[in-house]
Amino acid sequence: MLRILLLSLAILFPSFIQAQETPLPNPQVVIKTNFGDITLRLFRDKSPVTVENFLQYVDSGHYNGTIFHRVIPQFMIQGGGFLPDMTKKENGDPIVNESKNKVHNLRGTIAMARTNDPDSATNQFFINQRNNLNLDWAPGKPGYTVFGEVTSGLDIVDFIASSPAGRVGGFDNVPTDVITIIEIKRKSLL
Numbered sequence: 001m002l003r004i005l006l007l008s009l010a011i012l013f014p015s016f017i018q019a020q021e022t023p024l025p026n027p028q029v030v031i032k033t034n035f036g037d038i039t040l041r042l043f044r045d046k047s048p049v050t051v052e053n054f055l056q057y058v059d060s061g062h063y064n065g066t067i068f069h070r071v072i073p074q075f076m077i078q079g080g081g082f083l084p085d086m087t088k089k090e091n092g093d094p095i096v097n098e099s100k101n102k103v104h105n106l107r108g109t110i111a112m113a114r115t116n117d118p119d120s121a122t123n124q125f126f127i128n129q130r131n132n133l134n135l136d137w138a139p140g141k142p143g144y145t146v147f148g149e150v151t152s153g154l155d156i157v158d159f160i161a162s163s164p165a166g167r168v169g170g171f172d173n174v175p176t177d178v179i180t181i182i183e184i185k186r187k188s189l190l
Contacts, residue, residue, distance in 0.1 A: 027051075028151070028187035029058055033068070034180045035160060038127070038153035039187060040110055046101045047147035050112055050121070053095045054147060057123050058184045062089065068160055068179040069171065074130050077160045077179075078113055081124040084178045086168055091122035099143035105135040108150040108157070118142035129161045 025045045031038040044051040057063055057080070066089060068079035081089055097118040105111055109128050112121035127150065128135075137143035150157060163175040 026148075027055070029055075029184055030187050031063075031153075031184050032182040033156065033160070034178075034182060036153060036156040038156050039151050040148045041151050042148040043101075043103060043146070046103050047098045047145055049095050050098050050145050050147040053092070053121075054112075054125065055186070056092070058186065061183070062123060063181050063184040066181045068175065068181065070126075070173045071161050071163050071165050071175050071179070072173050073161050075161075076126040076128050076132065077157060078124060078126040079179075079181055081113075081122075084180065086171060086174070089123065091124075094120045094122050097121065097142055098145045098147070099137035101145070103146040105132040105144060105146055106149075107131050108154050109146045110148045110150070111135065111144040111146045114144065121145065127157050129157055 026041050026043055029040050029042065031040065042051045042054065063080055065083065066080055067082055067084050068077050069082040069086065070078040081091065083089060094114075094117075095112075097112075097114070099118070103109070105128050107128055107130050110125055111128065113124035113126050114121040126144075135144045160175075160179055163177060163179060165173045165175050168174040
């Protein structure tokens with residue numbers, strides 16, 4: 001009965017249905033790499049500032065052509081801030097740390113990288129390859145803000161994490177084979 005009513009309203013008042021459309025609370029994005037795709041669901045409902053910050057970088061094309069510049073097996077893979085020659089990309093202003101959101105750094109979650117300053121996250125992110133509960137917020141210890149999870153492509157995360165790595169310039173754990181983020185884009189529902 002409700003479905004018939006809604007269909008009738010849609011026919012009689014097409015603007016009624018359009019007015020009811022809202023963006024998904026938890027959008028999805030695809031990280032296209034030269035080793036395969038990783039699909040993420042973002043937790044806008046748990047980390048709204050962080051998700052909006054990340055999506056601004058996504059929508060501007062900022063991540064296209066960057067690399068996963070730090071890989072540590074059985075820990076995480078980090079990217080979003082460097083080009084293949086290890087030139088640091090410009091970034092926007094830092095955002096507030098939302099690690100008190102009670103979302104844990106579990107295997108397959110994505111979180112913001114930062115310095116020792118809890119409110120210093122900008123463009124760099126990491127994907128947890130294992131459970132890293134030591135990175136969660138605790139009283140007196142700011143954590144790393146989790147803002148999404150891998151829904152497809154965890155095997156790609158594992159493959160990237162297993163890449164041989166070494167020291168390049170002043171950076172440790174840099175993959176010897178360049179792991180390019182070809183692009184990150186919002187996933188279409190159609």
